[in-house]
Amino acid sequence: MFKSFQRQIALWFLGLSSLVYLACTCVGALFIFASQSHSMDEELRVVASQIGHAIDVSGENPTFRDWLRVVETEPARSLITMQLFDPDGKLLEHYGPVGIPKLLKDTTEFTENGQQMRIRQGPLLHKGLPVGYLQLELPTRKRTEVTTEFLITMSIMAPFVILGFAQIGKSVSTMAVKPIEQLVATLQRFVADAGHELNTPASIIQARAQSLERKLKKEGNKYEEDLQIISKSAERMGYIVKDLMLLAELDSKTQYKSESATDFKSVVESAIAEFGERFEDKDVLLQSEIIESANVGASQDTLRGIISNLLENALKYTQPNGLVTINCLHSTPTNEVRLIVKDTGIGIPADCLPYIFDRFYRVDQSRDRTSGGSGLGLAIVKALVETAAGHVLVESVPSEGTQFTVILPTAKVPVGTTNS
Ligand SMILES: Nc1ncnc2c1ncn2[C@@H]1O[C@H](COP(=O)(O)OP(=O)(O)OP(=O)(O)O)[C@@H](O)[C@H]1O
Ligand SMILES: [Mg+2]
Incomplete structure (x- = not known):
């Protein structure tokens, strides 16, 4: 599936870049054509101003006076034809081939015998009165040559450029597909793990329900254990589903919005009070050391x-x-709050530490799932911390204990504000 997707991206990239190359070639050719035309006009203008001095307009008709000197000048040499016309448009004199023996007033270019010329013509004045016209004709051969040369170069380069684009397209498509591939793999693993986790309590419920049915048929009296296991498994399934829904909701929150503020101290204190009895029941001492007041976003x-x-x-x-x-510590210079929860418990082996925030990851995978957790708690912690623009760290020594440090930025809005 990914291979064809990758190929599609590479082909699209290749197609689009080839189009861009083609467009650049056309624009380049047009630009060269236009700039060559412009320099031809400039050349004609310079020659016209030089030739102006070499035309005698004092006689009956204008005539080239010193044209040999003029035509020997560099710009004039590239001219094909210089023509002098009387005011009625009759050709009087010319230098070079005759060219078109008529005055071309309304055009800049014309083609004669397969040769294209760019022309410039202007009136010749004597004492303010028109006495004739000077017409210059320049071949467009050089412009055609330069433009064709450019097009040929671009065409020769095309296969190499396309090969280069194909190579880049391949790398781009590999890079584009990689995160999607990883995402899909994570999703597939997640679905498989979720199915696996839910399957255990579901099969327990089914087995116990069947057992209960059999016992009921025999009118026995020992249903209590079955009922307890059924309700415990159903409860566990409920927790897993609730955790999964919470994670899905947190996943959909892509951007952190600092629109709420809560005093961390009060939440920590109420959590300690809430958990107190359960810690006492297990004979584990729950102690708070420094709990500083801090508004968290x-x-x-x-x-x-x-x-x-x-x-x-x-x-x-x-x-x-x-x-x-x-401990709940507020650091004013860094504008952050640190919640540190440290225990003297079983600890986590170093090689497991990188995975403990993964969904459904448990260090002891073989632990009975009815007593152990489903491995979603720390994934939820990480997702919650990230929605508050913070991060969570863990340090642990097996058989000595574990320390979790949650670092959150302080609120930018006053306490009491809530998410809209
Ligand atoms: N304080 C701790 N001491 C030792 N191991 C821990 C501690 N906290 C987490 N772990 C290890 O990390 C794993 C993942 O923790 P997490 O809270 O995500 O899952 P869980 O506690 O197994 O299940 P759940 O929280 O979903 O009921 C645990 O299974 C446990 O192996
Ligand atoms: Mg847990």
Whole structure:
């Protein structure tokens, strides 16, 4: 699929660049043609002004007085014909071939016997009165030669240029397709993982429901365990679906808008209060050290989502008698807030650290999925942090503990403002 897409992009690129090359050739040829015509006019103008002195207009008819000297000058030599006409348009004298023996008042170019000429003609005055006309004719051969030369050069270069474009097109198409390929691969992996994750609780629900049905048929009395597992699996499926929906929503938010501000301190404190009992139940000490007040450019839900996922993990992956500490520090010079959640839990091996923010990634893949998580919590944390224009760091030593640091910019709007 990608190969044909890539080929299509390369062909489009090649086609468009060839068209541009063709257009450049045409424009170039027109430009050369126009500039050559302009320099021919200039040449005719110079010659006309030089010849003016060599025409005797004092007699009955104008005549070349000193034309030999004039025609020996450089510009005049390239002329084909110089003609003198009387006021009625009758040819009086000429230098070079006769050319067209008539006055051509309303034209700049003409073709005679297959040869094209550019002409210039002007009146000859004596004491303010017209006594005749001077007509100059210049062959356009040089202009044709220069323009043809340009076109031939461009045509000779064309195959090499097209080859070059084809090569560039190939590289461009490879570069263009690469991120799409990666995106599709991520999407495919994501769908496969999501299917896998949902499949487990779904099959448990099905198996237990069937078992319950059988037991009910026998009128037995031990349904409690089945019912618990069914409801737990359904609940887990619900969580996964909810997390997936949240991630999809966060994925669709492409741009950070600093339109909300929340005091991080109050959210941290309420999260600590909320989790307190669960930490006590597991005999893990939850301690807050420095909790500074700071306005963060994110909604309350965003901040709550970040903290609760980090505390959820700290609780899950720290054994009884362990310690979890929270710090919330506000740095005024850098305009950022740091939330640090540190635990003395099982830690994460160094080779797993680069993947822990990936969707559905768990260090211990073999852990029973009913007790372990589905690997979406940290992906949600990362996505939430990014919607608030921040980033998250992790440091961990296996068997010693893990530290997550969330860095968020402070709000640019006052507290209480919410996303529109
Ligand atoms: N504080 C921690 N200590 C040790 N390992 C951790 C910690 N936090 C995360 N991990 C590891 O990173 C993995 C990914 O964490 P994440 O929160 O994304 O998933 P989860 O906790 O397994 O599931 P979920 O959060 O979706 O219920 C975890 O499975 C765990 O192996
Ligand atoms: Mg988690």
